[in-house]
Each structure stands twice: as C-alpha cells, then as structure tokens.
Amino acid sequence: MRLPSFSLAALTLSLALPALGAEPLAAVERAIVPVASWGGTPADASKARRHTITQITLHHQGEPFKPGTDPQAYLRRLQSWSRTSKGWLDIPYHYVIDLDGRVYEARNIDFAGDTNTEYDPSGHALIEVVGNFEEVEPNQRQLDAVVDLMALLAAKYKVSLDDIRSHRDHSDKTVCPGANLYRYVKEDWFRHKVAQRLAGEQAAKR
Numbered sequence: 001m002r003l004p005s006f007s008l009a010a011l012t013l014s015l016a017l018p019a020l021g022a023e024p025l026a027a028v029e030r031a032i033v034p035v036a037s038w039g040g041t042p043a044d045a046s047k048a049r050r051h052t053i054t055q056i057t058l059h060h061q062g063e064p065f066k067p068g069t070d071p072q073a074y075l076r077r078l079q080s081w082s083r084t085s086k087g088w089l090d091i092p093y094h095y096v097i098d099l100d101g102r103v104y105e106a107r108n109i110d111f112a113g114d115t116n117t118e119y120d121p122s123g124h125a126l127i128e129v130v131g132n133f134e135e136v137e138p139n140q141r142q143l144d145a146v147v148d149l150m151a152l153l154a155a156k157y158k159v160s161l162d163d164i165r166s167h168r169d170h171s172d173k174t175v176c177p178g179a180n181l182y183r184y185v186k187e188d189w190f191r192h193k194v195a196q197r198l199a200g201e202q203a204a205k206r
C-alpha cells in the first residue's frame with residue numbers, strides 16, 4: 001500500500017514547528033531602522049574604540065517612556081545628549097527597542113559602547129529597551145524584539161548563551177535593566193527563547 005503523499009509534508013511541517021510564527025533572522029536584521037532613517041548622524045570613526053563582539057548585554061532606558069512619544073525624536077535627543085553633555089562618541093548602546101518592539105540602530109556595532117558605571121563595555125553588544133522597568137512591565141512586543149535581536153546577534157557574532165546578560169550582572173552600581181525586565185534575564189527566559197529561536201532557524205535551513 002502506498003502512503004498518502006501528504007504524510008511527508010505533514011512530517012516536515014511538524015519538524016519545523018519551533019520556527020513557526022518566527023521570522024527568519026535575516027528578516028529581523030532587514031527590519032532594523034538604520035541611523036540615517038531616524039535622522040541620526042554617523043559617529044567620528046577616528047575617535048572610536050573598535051572591538052569584537054563576545055557578549056550581549058541588556059539595558060533599559062531607566063526613565064518613563066510615555067506612549068505617544070516619537071521614538072525617532074527620542075533617538076535624536078539621545079544622540080545629541082550623548083555627544084554634547086556626556087562627551088561620548090555616540091549613543092552608548094548599539095540598538096534601541098521602542099514600545100512597539102521596533103529595533104533602531106544606534107552606535108555602530110563595530111565601536112565599543114560607553115557607560116556611567118564601572119564595567120568595560122568593550123566586546124559587548126549593547127541593547128537598550130525604552131522605559132523604566134523598575135516601574136512598569138515590559139510589553140510582549142518588546143520581549144519578542146529582545147529575543148529576536150539577541151538571537152540575531154548570537155548567531156552573527158557566535159556569542160554563547162552564557163554570555164547573554166544584563167547591565168547589573170556586570171556592575172554593582174546599577175539596577176539596570178530594572179527589576180521587571182531583569183526577571184527574564186535572571187530566570188534564563190531570554191537564554192531559553194534565544195536557544196529555541198536559533199534551533200528553529202537551523203531547522204528552517206535544513
């Protein structure tokens with residue numbers, strides 16, 4: 001007796017299930033809003049400290065981000081403040097995630113970040129999520145965006161799951177990324193989701 005022809009397709013579909021609903025990481029990368037698109041300007045490369053990514057480190061804004069705030073205007077203010085008031089090369093973080101889970105390019109990933117605390121961010125890919133997570137909960141779109149971006153960076157720079165942490169894991173002088181976001185770091189939720197995301201990406205490629 002011949003097996004019905006749809007059985008193989010059904011089997012393939014079930015094997016691909018972990019990836020279902022998730023965009024390929026290439027699509028995540030294409031959706032990142034480049035600096036020029038939000039009205040930012042490139043940093044002075046001659047003053048940059050170049051580095052190689054070995055870790056991924058999560059931050060929060062640490063201030064309330066009111067719904068209705070234009071994230072692009074926020075990024076322009078943040079870039080200007082970083083350069084003028086702080087004397088930094090650029091926005092201290094490489095990526096910023098807004099309330100809708102959209103990811104914006106900030107500092108060039110090839111350039112080491114900056115910090116107000118005592119750790120050396122060289123080698124760290126720095127992600128900032130807008131809002132103050134000592135006061136509010138991250139929304140689902142923000143959490144999903146963090147997973148997508150961490151998975152993209154982990155795959156691209158071969159960062160191990162053990163090297164996905166948050167600011168407070170590197171510094172005693174901060175509560176960043178805030179208790180309500182830190183919970184997902186501490187309980188390995190991000191690491192678990194990133195592992196699933198990477199497994200789904202592999203399955204989709206086979």
Ligand SMILES: [Zn+2]
Nearest residue numbers: 059060167176
């Ligand atoms: Zn931080």
